[in-house]
Amino acid sequence: MTNNLMPRSCDIFCNVIDNYGDIGVSWRLARQLANEFNLDVRLWVDDLGSFARLCPEADVKLETQRCRGVDVRRWRKVFPDVIPADLVIEAFGCALPESYIAAMAEITGSSGRTQPVWINLEYLSAEDWVEGCHKLPSPRPPLTRYFFFPGFTGKTGGLLLERDLLSRRDAFLGDPVQQQAIWQSIGMAVPAADTLKISLFAYENDALTGLFDAWVDGQQRILCLVPEGRILPQVHEYFVGRDSSRQGDFYVRGNLQVHVLPFVEQEKYDELLWACDINFVRGEDSCVRAQWAGKPFVWQIYPQHDEVHWQKLHAFLNLYAENLAPQVARAVQGLWETWNGGAGSSADAWREFAAARPQLDVRAKVWAYELSENNLALNLLDFFQEIGTMRAFKIEGQQT
Numbered sequence: 001m002t003n004n005l006m007p008r009s010c011d012i013f014c015n016v017i018d019n020y021g022d023i024g025v026s027w028r029l030a031r032q033l034a035n036e037f038n039l040d041v042r043l044w045v046d047d048l049g050s051f052a053r054l055c056p057e058a059d060v061k062l063e064t065q066r067c068r069g070v071d072v073r074r075w076r077k078v079f080p081d082v083i084p085a086d087l088v089i090e091a092f093g094c095a096l097p098e099s100y101i102a103a104m105a106e107i108t109g110s111s112g113r114t115q116p117v118w119i120n121l122e123y124l125s126a127e128d129w130v131e132g133c134h135k136l137p138s139p140r141p142p143l144t145r146y147f148f149f150p151g152f153t154g155k156t157g158g159l160l161l162e163r164d165l166l167s168r169r170d171a172f173l174g175d176p177v178q179q180q181a182i183w184q185s186i187g188m189a190v191p192a193a194d195t196l197k198i199s200l201f202a203y204e205n206d207a208l209t210g211l212f213d214a215w216v217d218g219q220q221r222i223l224c225l226v227p228e229g230r231i232l233p234q235v236h237e238y239f240v241g242r243d244s245s246r247q248g249d250f251y252v253r254g255n256l257q258v259h260v261l262p263f264v265e266q267e268k269y270d271e272l273l274w275a276c277d278i279n280f281v282r283g284e285d286s287c288v289r290a291q292w293a294g295k296p297f298v299w300q301i302y303p304q305h306d307e308v309h310w311q312k313l314h315a316f317l318n319l320y321a322e323n324l325a326p327q328v329a330r331a332v333q334g335l336w337e338t339w340n341g342g343a344g345s346s347a348d349a350w351r352e353f354a355a356a357r358p359q360l361d362v363r364a365k366v367w368a369y370e371l372s373e374n375n376l377a378l379n380l381l382d383f384f385q386e387i388g389t390m391r392a393f394k395i396e397g398q399q400t
């Protein structure tokens with residue numbers, strides 16, 4: 001008999017739409033449930049190529065393999081007969097296989113197991129409506145699917161945060177040996193203390209030229225680390241034919257040095273964020289990781305055709321900039337808006353942002369601390385228990 005207070009197994013389904021956000025979140029959650037809570041986790045993913053970028057030891061040719069404590073399965077259209085797990089997570093409404101839904105529906109108390117708890121894990125948003133939709137049921141008789149919304153307030157599902165992440169971060173920040181190791185691993189000596197270190201993970205972005213111009217002509221030396229990705233052609237273009245030099249993956253012009261990095265595995269990416277003073281991030285998961293880094297960051301939101309991403313950006317800004325002095329709040333808003341295609345000069349916006357750095361450093365640390373109270377994986381498991389208890393009451397009610 002399955003103990004319905006704590007799941008023993010979990011199936012996570014992930015359909016990779018584009019980029020790395022869907023698989024990034026699914027893989028992170030899978031590892032956490034397996035390694036911190038001892039669940040038997042199967043991760044069903046339809047694009048092993050994208051998965052292997054985050055987990056380089058994965059073999060894209062295998063149908064099934066074990067990676068970091070997780071059973072990773074290729075999700076094919078023709079779905080095999082499997083026994084559904086206790087906890088079933090459909091990442092971002094990716095639509096479970098019909099045969100799997102039927103198998104869930106067949107499980108009843110009389111078969112010795114309670115029906116799985118079916119969760120649709122939603123995209124992250126700071127908008128107000130999220131609180132009202134978090135945990136809402138969506139009946140699909142005889143099953144019920146529940147919406148689970150990550151978020152930034154106590155009435156949402158919180159954010160993915162590994163148990164030891166913040167202590168590992170603090171150990172890293174206090175340990176010159178660990179810091180040296182990350183610089184070495186990317187083929188560099190530890191940068192001079194007066195160099196501002198910036199990581200830049202971004203989509204194509206017209207504001208790049210203005211930003212780089214400001215960095216080239218600025219007072220401070222800047223080292224910018226660019227992981228391989230969609231902005232790379234623009235980075236190359238910026239330097240070509242200008243008064244700049246290139247050595248392998250390094251470009252230098254004025255006070256700006258740019259180093260192009262290979263895409264690193266997911267855990268290593270955290271260290272890169274910790275090692276930098278300011279992080280430019282995009283989408284969803286890297287944005288959350290930048291928040292855990294406790295450093296000022298600049299967010300390029302995933303653009304949507306109907307422009308709803310602006311509402312999401314402002315909803316987050318409202319929360320993040322709350323309690324900041326007005327000119328500091330304006331500095332964050334100014335750079336984030338121009339970086340997302342809004343009006344204004346990214347060079348001017350950068351200078352205001354850089355001037356506000358001391359206050360933003362403090363804000364970033366406090367923000368990470370505040371958010372850490374609301375842990376998504378723990379909330380998910382609490383919710384599993386809630387559903388179990390609710391079902392038990394229902395059955396008891398029917399019997400009396």
Ligand code: TRH
Pocket residue numbers: 017018019020021022023024025053054123201227262263264265266267269282283284285286287302
């Ligand atoms: O790749 P993304 O742009 O993903 C996007 C967004 O999540 C968006 O909300 C979603 O709708 C869309 O996909 C389909 O950005 P994101 O979310 O930051 O995911 C990147 C992942 O890649 C994240 O888990 C961090 C990881 N990463 C590495 O592992 N190594 C690296 O070197 C870098 C730069 C990132």
